[in-house]
Amino acid sequence: MAKLFQAVRGMNDALPADTPLWAGVEATLRDILVSYGYQEIRLPLVEKTELFARSIGTVTDIVEKEMYTFNDRNGDSLALRPEGTAGCVRACIEQGLLRNPMQRLWYGGPMFRHERPQQGRYRQFHQIGVEAFGMAGPDIDAELICMTARCWQRLGVQDVALELNSLGTREARAAYRERLVGYLESRREDLDEDSRRRLHSNPLRVLDSKHPAMQAIIAEAPVLLDHLDLESRQHLDRLQEFLSAVGITYTLNTRLVRGLDYYSKTVFEWVTGRLGAQGTICAGGRYDGLVEQLGGAEIPAVGFAIGLERLIALLGSDGYTGLDQSPQAYLVMVGEQAERRGLILAETLRNAWPALHLQFNCSGGSFKTQLKRADRSRAQWALILGQEEIDSDTIAIKFLREAQEQTTLPMAALDDFLRDHLPQPTQ
RNA sequence: GUGGACGUAGCUCAGUCGGUAGAGCCCCGGAUUGUGGAUCCGGUGGUCGUGGGUUCGAGCCCCAUCGUCCACCCCA
Secondary structure: OOOOOOOOOOOOOOOOOOHHHHHHHHHHHHHHHHHOOOEEOOOOOEEEHHHHHHHHOOOOHHHHHOOOEEEOOOOOEEEEOOOOHHHHHHHHHHOOHHHOOOEEEEEEEEEEOOOOOEOOEOOEEEEEEEEEEOOOOHHHHHHHHHHHHHHHHHHOOOOOEEEEEEOOOHHHHHHHHHHHHHHHHHOHHHOOHHHHHHHHHOHHHHHHOOOHHHHHHHHHOOOHHHHOOHHHHHHHHHHHHHHHHOOOOOEEOOOOOOOOOOOEEEEEEEEOOOOOOOOEEEEEEEOOOHHHHOOOOOOOEEEEEEEHHHHHHHHHOOOOOOOOOOOOEEEEEOOHHHHHHHHHHHHHHHHHOOOOOEEEOOOOOOHHHHHHHHHHOOOOEEEEEOHHHHHHOEEEEEEOOOOOOOEEEEHHHHHHHHHHHOOOOOO
């Protein structure tokens, strides 16, 4: 099939069959974040390229070859955001939000990375991210992890596990890094091509290598946790105590290093084995130096991001149906008089019942056709307005989803029916 | 950026030895009057991804190209 236009590679449509999943997940996550006292912040999709280079790290693949960059008309180099933290930190500094000693923020939306698409990885993908500023202790790390655990619990996410590690302070990490490079240099002959390349650009990531031949070398490598500074060690111990106290199980994964330069101390990931090679549905960590690095004060921070495509794929395979947005009622009209009165009735009902989801039959059609449309709209009831109903000032209600006899009500009784049958507002 | 697999109807796929295309689902219509879903009947819909080549003849063989998927790299 020759197609005139196709979507850009790696940028997908979410069709009506999928949007209830998206709406359900977004609503649930949002409710939980808000219930923990986090405030929404909305950020641009585009920032100066330099912002990402300075925060994510110039030698990371994201900045080196995965960013969508372009020149603005005035010559500025701009980029579609590849992640959310940098823009959030920029906004907080620029707008003075960090004059408040503590900030709990969340945001959501599309991110862009020019990678080869595969399962769970797309060029436009969606995250919900959380950032907490001004809190240096492990208690906020624990709060964030509790919050994510609650998200999985409420959504019914199956088969995810928490992995935890500490990268130490910037200084401890630098010292460890030298020790690791030394070790890897001594085994240089045994390294595969990728690892050799990373040896100097990003040596910690060698620990993450999936190459089978590398596993023995990695197993003998110096362990980051053994070289933590005292402060980071205590931070991690305390975090582990918090997690145990609330019954959150995890595994310490000393190879968990995260790709972005700005992390320090706590890093964590929620992973599943059910999404192929891209099994991380949520990842985060502490980035105590970033605010200062971007020109702000010395303010500690910690955050995480949830990959919505991955989360939704996992939920969808477990039969999660999300937020049902189909109408409750479908208005069927037969005859000229009914058609004339139908629109008035529909708008009157909408005035009186703002929560009512009512679909109005358009383009006529036989009675049978209209009922067929009512059925396919997934409405609960067909409201039937025909000549008989007009003559007797009544309306018929046919139940489309339950074994209940069709009834005819006086038009004046329709409000009572809706009062009894519409779902109560939850608040 | 690298590798492998695969491109036939909106979707999932069949298509024999090379003889110019089929099924199921979906959608639309019908099966006595104003009653959806189940069943039955009928219908719409395809330059076989695209462009070349071989051949009397190509969905099928060859080349190129584009695309999709999966994996590597990287990462949510």
